[in-house]
Amino acid sequence: MSQVSPTVLLTQYSQALVSSLEGQLSDGCRHQLDDLAPKAKLSALEAYKSELSAEQVDKMHRLEAAWIQWDIGLYGLCSDCEEAIECERLEADPSEQRCKACAESYAKIARTEFLLNDA
Numbered sequence: 030m031s032q033v034s035p036t037v038l039l040t041q042y043s044q045a046l047v048s049s050l051e052g053q054l055s056d057g058c059r060h061q062l063d064d065l066a067p068k069a070k071l072s073a074l075e076a077y078k079s080e081l082s083a084e085q086v087d088k089m090h091r092l093e094a095a096w097i098q099w100d101i102g103l104y105g106l107c108s109d110c111e112e113a114i115e116c117e118r119l120e121a122d123p124s125e126q127r128c129k130a131c132a133e134s135y136a137k138i139a140r141t142e143f144l145l146n147d148a
């Protein structure tokens with residue numbers, strides 16, 4: 030399997046996300062976004078958050094976090110154990126924050142908290 034560059038992944042993801050978000054924005058908003066690079070577009074999209082679904086806003090924030098990690102040279106590293114995140118996880122979701130093991134224990138903790146809060 031060929032190694033996909035994280036930059037390419039992130040750029041593709043960002044472009045796909047930005048175009049799907051743009052589809053939801055009014056013509057006035059879209060016009061203002063036209064000349065911006067994908068990364069800058071993400072910040073610009075922040076201003077139109079009220080027009081996006083909660084799921085899209087969440088995706089946007091994850092992507093922004095990934096870009097910030099890229100800038101500081103930490104992209105692709107697990108936010109919990111700082112080991113490299115498995116390639117297939119990044120390919121499935123370039124804004125992935127955790128390696129498989131940490132994601133599993135994180136999901137377990139989140140589930141426990143949910144159960145506790147629910148009780």
Ligand SMILES: [Zn+2]
Binds near residue numbers: 107108130
């Ligand atoms: Zn980890």
